[in-house]
Amino acid sequence: MKRDSEKRLRRERADAARDHEEELKESFEDWTQVRRLWKYLRPRRGRIAVAILLSVVLSLMMLAPAVLTKHVVDDYIAGGNMDGVLAMCGVVFLAMLAILAVEAFTSYAIARIGQESMKDLRMDLFRHLCRHSLRFYDKRPVGWLVTRMTSDVNVLNELFAQGVVGIFQQIFMLLGIVGVLFFYNPVLAAWSLVLVPMVLVLSRVFRNAIRVSYRLTRARLSRLNTHVQENVTGMRAVQANTREDAQFSRFELLNDLHREAHFRTVFAYSVYFPMIELIAAIGIGLVIWKGGEQYLADRMTVGELILFVSLLERFFQPIKDLSEKFNLVQSAIAASERLFKLVDEEPAITDPETPAAAPAFAHSIEFDDVWFAYNEEDWVLKGVSFRIEKGQNVAIVGPTGSGKTTLMSLLCRFYDIQKGRILIDGVDIREMRQADLRGKIAIVLQDVFLFRGSVEENIRLGEEGISRAQVEAAAQAVNAAPFIERLPKGYESGVMERGATLSVGQKQLLAFARALAFEPEILILDEATSNIDTETEQLIQQALDRLTVGRTALVIAHRLSTIQKSDKILVLRDGRLAEEGTHQELLAMNGLYRRLYELQYREESLT
Amino acid sequence: MKSLLRLIPYMRPYRWRFLFGVLFVLLANALGVQIPAIAGLAINVITGSSARTGLVSMMVFLVAVAGLAGCFRYLMRRVLIDTSRDIEFDFRNSAYRHLQKLDASYYDGMSTGDVMSRMTNDIDAVRMVLGPAVMYTANTIFVLPMVLGYMLVMDWQVTLAGLSPLLIMPVLVNRFGSDLHRHARGQQDQLAQLTTYVQESLAGIRVIKAYGQEESGTARFDGENDRYIDQSMRLALTQSLFFPLIRFVAGTGLLAILYLGARRIIAGNMDYGTLVSMVMYFGMLVWPLVAAGWVINLFQRASAAMDRMHGIFGVESNVKDRPSAKAFVRPKTPDIEFRGLTFAYEGAAEPALRDIDLKIPFGGSLGIVGRVGSGKSTIVHLLLRLYRVEDGTVFIGGTDINDWPSAELRRTLGIVFQETFLFSESIGENIRFGAQRELTDGETAELARMAGVHDDIAGFPHQYGTMLGERGINLSGGQKQRVSLARTLGRDADVLILDDSLSAVDTHTEEAILGALRGVMKDRTTLVISHRISTVALCDEIVVLEDGAIAQRGTHGELLEQKGLYAELWERQQLEEEVQSVETR
Numbered sequence A: 001m002k003r004d005s006e007k008r009l010r011r012e013r014a015d016a017a018r019d020h021e022e023e024l025k026e027s028f029e030d031w032t033q034v035r036r037l038w039k040y041l042r043p044r045r046g047r048i049a050v051a052i053l054l055s056v057v058l059s060l061m062m063l064a065p066a067v068l069t070k071h072v073v074d075d076y077i078a079g080g081n082m083d084g085v086l087a088m089c090g091v092v093f094l095a096m097l098a099i100l101a102v103e104a105f106t107s108y109a110i111a112r113i114g115q116e117s118m119k120d121l122r123m124d125l126f127r128h129l130c131r132h133s134l135r136f137y138d139k140r141p142v143g144w145l146v147t148r149m150t151s152d153v154n155v156l157n158e159l160f161a162q163g164v165v166g167i168f169q170q171i172f173m174l175l176g177i178v179g180v181l182f183f184y185n186p187v188l189a190a191w192s193l194v195l196v197p198m199v200l201v202l203s204r205v206f207r208n209a210i211r212v213s214y215r216l217t218r219a220r221l222s223r224l225n226t227h228v229q230e231n232v233t234g235m236r237a238v239q240a241n242t243r244e245d246a247q248f249s250r251f252e253l254l255n256d257l258h259r260e261a262h263f264r265t266v267f268a269y270s271v272y273f274p275m276i277e278l279i280a281a282i283g284i285g286l287v288i289w290k291g292g293e294q295y296l297a298d299r300m301t302v303g304e305l306i307l308f309v310s311l312l313e314r315f316f317q318p319i320k321d322l323s324e325k326f327n328l329v330q331s332a333i334a335a336s337e338r339l340f341k342l343v344d345e346e347p348a349i350t351d352p353e354t355p356a357a358a359p360a361f362a363h364s365i366e367f368d369d370v371w372f373a374y375n376e377e378d379w380v381l382k383g384v385s386f387r388i389e390k391g392q393n394v395a396i397v398g399p400t401g402s403g404k405t406t407l408m409s410l411l412c413r414f415y416d417i418q419k420g421r422i423l424i425d426g427v428d429i430r431e432m433r434q435a436d437l438r439g440k441i442a443i444v445l446q447d448v449f450l451f452r453g454s455v456e457e458n459i460r461l462g463e464e465g466i467s468r469a470q471v472e473a474a475a476q477a478v479n480a481a482p483f484i485e486r487l488p489k490g491y492e493s494g495v496m497e498r499g500a501t502l503s504v505g506q507k508q509l510l511a512f513a514r515a516l517a518f519e520p521e522i523l524i525l526d527e528a529t530s531n532i533d534t535e536t537e538q539l540i541q542q543a544l545d546r547l548t549v550g551r552t553a554l555v556i557a558h559r560l561s562t563i564q565k566s567d568k569i570l571v572l573r574d575g576r577l578a579e580e581g582t583h584q585e586l587l588a589m590n591g592l593y594r595r596l597y598e599l600q601y602r603e604e605s606l607t
Numbered sequence B: 001m002k003s004l005l006r007l008i009p010y011m012r013p014y015r016w017r018f019l020f021g022v023l024f025v026l027l028a029n030a031l032g033v034q035i036p037a038i039a040g041l042a043i044n045v046i047t048g049s050s051a052r053t054g055l056v057s058m059m060v061f062l063v064a065v066a067g068l069a070g071c072f073r074y075l076m077r078r079v080l081i082d083t084s085r086d087i088e089f090d091f092r093n094s095a096y097r098h099l100q101k102l103d104a105s106y107y108d109g110m111s112t113g114d115v116m117s118r119m120t121n122d123i124d125a126v127r128m129v130l131g132p133a134v135m136y137t138a139n140t141i142f143v144l145p146m147v148l149g150y151m152l153v154m155d156w157q158v159t160l161a162g163l164s165p166l167l168i169m170p171v172l173v174n175r176f177g178s179d180l181h182r183h184a185r186g187q188q189d190q191l192a193q194l195t196t197y198v199q200e201s202l203a204g205i206r207v208i209k210a211y212g213q214e215e216s217g218t219a220r221f222d223g224e225n226d227r228y229i230d231q232s233m234r235l236a237l238t239q240s241l242f243f244p245l246i247r248f249v250a251g252t253g254l255l256a257i258l259y260l261g262a263r264r265i266i267a268g269n270m271d272y273g274t275l276v277s278m279v280m281y282f283g284m285l286v287w288p289l290v291a292a293g294w295v296i297n298l299f300q301r302a303s304a305a306m307d308r309m310h311g312i313f314g315v316e317s318n319v320k321d322r323p324s325a326k327a328f329v330r331p332k333t334p335d336i337e338f339r340g341l342t343f344a345y346e347g348a349a350e351p352a353l354r355d356i357d358l359k360i361p362f363g364g365s366l367g368i369v370g371r372v373g374s375g376k377s378t379i380v381h382l383l384l385r386l387y388r389v390e391d392g393t394v395f396i397g398g399t400d401i402n403d404w405p406s407a408e409l410r411r412t413l414g415i416v417f418q419e420t421f422l423f424s425e426s427i428g429e430n431i432r433f434g435a436q437r438e439l440t441d442g443e444t445a446e447l448a449r450m451a452g453v454h455d456d457i458a459g460f461p462h463q464y465g466t467m468l469g470e471r472g473i474n475l476s477g478g479q480k481q482r483v484s485l486a487r488t489l490g491r492d493a494d495v496l497i498l499d500d501s502l503s504a505v506d507t508h509t510e511e512a513i514l515g516a517l518r519g520v521m522k523d524r525t526t527l528v529i530s531h532r533i534s535t536v537a538l539c540d541e542i543v544v545l546e547d548g549a550i551a552q553r554g555t556h557g558e559l560l561e562q563k564g565l566y567a568e569l570w571e572r573q574q575l576e577e578e579v580q581s582v583e584t585r
Ligand SMILES: Nc1ncnc2c1ncn2[C@@H]1O[C@H](COP(=O)(O)OP(=O)(O)OP(=O)(O)O)[C@@H](O)[C@H]1O
Pocket: A138, A374, A375, A380, A398, A399, A400, A401, A402, A403, A404, A405, A406, A407, A446, B473, B474, B475, B476, B477, B478, B479, B504
């Protein structure tokens, strides 16, 4: 146990180190990723142009007070013209009012643009995730995906909200300042720009430092989230196994790694910001020194000197801001790389270009020498062939782990097979649209999943076409109605995450009712009654006999008693079809089925 | 805002660091405020109001002061922001610790996405207030009096005139502060909602795909997104009025100084250098003021986040250990007893259990059967104290379970829950997960063998090292159940509870497992729940639950005689078999 914890901690550390290395060697030719974001801004490009225009105007207007001050000093104070001063102050006041209005408007507009674009991105991601096959989900923890959809998208939102427009604003502010400086005194302006290379070098060093740590924080945040998600959902297992301390030390490590990544960022900032301020001070010193000489040589006015001092102070603000913006861009690149990696991963299963027509299910389902493995060559199904006619009630039995659930997943095309064919009415399911295929089928999964929402919503899901009466009929058929009606609000009663407040059997009944409510042509029951008592099960059985007349049903069950009436029984063993036939035929065969059956029968009559 | 006071205990261990950090802020500012003075002096030197000496050395001095101020700024950032990350670390740890202590009634109602959102977004908002906000607040607090002092000394009338527009600040803060709080809260709530939706959709992707609900799921997601935009834009509206307004107010002050300064200069009462200094000083005031607006924003966001964190910290576990539990000695031979136990879940219309009287002697076994929802699992949950029960109703080893320390209680009980939960670790680690001592590989395999899953595992390419996906996604239903059984057997607890834990296992395997278990069950108290009568038939006593009450009790034989529900169930399970076996003859 201790050994495991240590091993686990070591593994976490190794993972973290690997993260770090990966971030270091990531190519930084990553503007392509950011360019792809343009797709989301494009529909709003008119508004963005206006916003940028306004912020450019704004940045220039912000220079106005300083410039006007210069004129106040040189033209009016020097001339003792108080009215002129007042008039100028009036102009400045108006300018400020205008700035207020424009600033408020622009920042709201920008926020709106950002939010809308992010929504589009989130929707795109969500749609894309929906298209991925289960192979994708088998390998990706939900917590990790959730971090992508929320945290990463939020980083991009910040880029849009502050970055895109902000960058233009800062750049124009810089250009404006430089322009004004050169306009009034090119020599002094040239002197003040001596410092620019210094700033550029410094900013470059800073950006390189921050680049890695930004990516690192994101990577470690998703690890943290994944851990929280898993442990919160499995808290009961943690508690029942008194594993709180061990799980906590793991969390603490992840938390610590996350903190450490942030420390790097803090360090970079702590060095960079004061350095910029120091350079600004040097600039002011330089201007006063050189400007002083010029003033003494009568080549400069006081107003200009004041203008230079105040503008130089401002000059470094946009540079500082730009570096921050650059960080935003950096983290946005890191985030968008992760996001687009998700998008770029083509779903393993896609609809064909020219899908086969989708008429109603007419005669047969056929598995033709189907080979399938979840991982490479580790075959789970090894050449399974069988044929099911429309209207048949087929049972699939076999020891646990023999591949029954897998078989059904393949029929729903959750995974693609490696060899062979699966045909419905003679058409390969890979030639159909997935929606058409799954529209024919309703499956009660072995692992029941309920959503938050009401009982009714859980039965009907999002299907508008299913009426309340159909919902109730389905609940009635699986004998779920009695317990639903006893819930505080009947069909409107709330269902918690994964149905936390229902008994396991009740959850299974709801999942069962869901399948019936969809009135499928093909009904698949994967251990749909494993947690249900015999009495209820028999009631369901009777209802099913009525409901499934003319319908094709595939039933997986361990309790053989439930399947004896099947038209056909398929016995699966080790991924191969061991036997096939009716109950009587199989018993006569004296094979696996007979052994399973006799065992159960003997056991039950013995006790 | 009061909710932020809850942070004080987390800040206390770092009080020295805060002190130093604030000291650095003070020093940095004390030096920083010299710069305009020096610049003003220099301009006076140039324009001739003062003696024209040492311009260059003055500038060198200016840079030196700025350099020193920069050093302190570096230290201030390092100390204060790092500290905020440290507190974030502690705070997140303690939130996690708290989550671990909460009982099942919390987890029944929570949503994972919401908890995740709190653990990241909200904690981050809180962190912002501990680091940047503290830093800027300290900055503002020091800069204001220093700068004001300088300015007042230079010219108090002009200064006061410049400050007068700032009087409106409290009004602004008051007007916008509560809006910021409310909208921040709304936005954070909606973000959590969004996270929850994503989390749940991805967790349930199999169902969504199987039922072709991708479209309708996307449509709902669209709605959630729209609501999020709504909330965010409300916040954005407030913010985009608040910040420009502050800048505007500050600008008016500057204008006043400029105007009055100009008058003074014209009147000959002031020199250019002083005006420059005053303008620069006022500039130094503006930034803290804008920062103050920003800080207020941060505080409001953080207090909204703290309110949300209170949704975790504020939940008290119903099953906390009593003080008396410390002196507890674990009984050697724990038996189990229920005395007149009636229990209702929170918010449920009817009790889930009524008047349960049961006794399982140490080494004995009890079987429970009953319809779906009759309360079988509830009995198990209560034994484990996942929910709170009345005093005097449930006893283990003669001690009321409310007097047991939870850790001891859980160490005594080995439960296989009806729903399995495996972790995304290797199979071996999952089996050893609950063990109370270190298990060797041999012992791990032995456990797996007993649970009838060794052969399956041996067939995997990486065997016990096979990494499981989330919730053990890459195992079959029956494999999951058996790994989970092996995990419980590894606990080697005195009480063994199986809650319908072989439901996904075929009869052949079940028979083998039960056979192996019988040996283990001999010196343990056992509770077996099943829908298959064959599973419980050999128990010392069997009870039939109906609607939460005990309808029948006795041994298998006795119950068959009683001609009640049990006999009926038995017959149903028998009948088909017999009909079929007759048919086949
Ligand atoms: N998503 C997956 N990734 C990798 N391997 C898997 C996955 N799902 C199942 N397997 C493996 O494939 C084999 C067949 O599993 P399957 O779920 O089809 O069995 P089953 O017949 O349904 O068993 P049970 O009766 O226990 O439900 C098992 O060995 C299992 O470990």
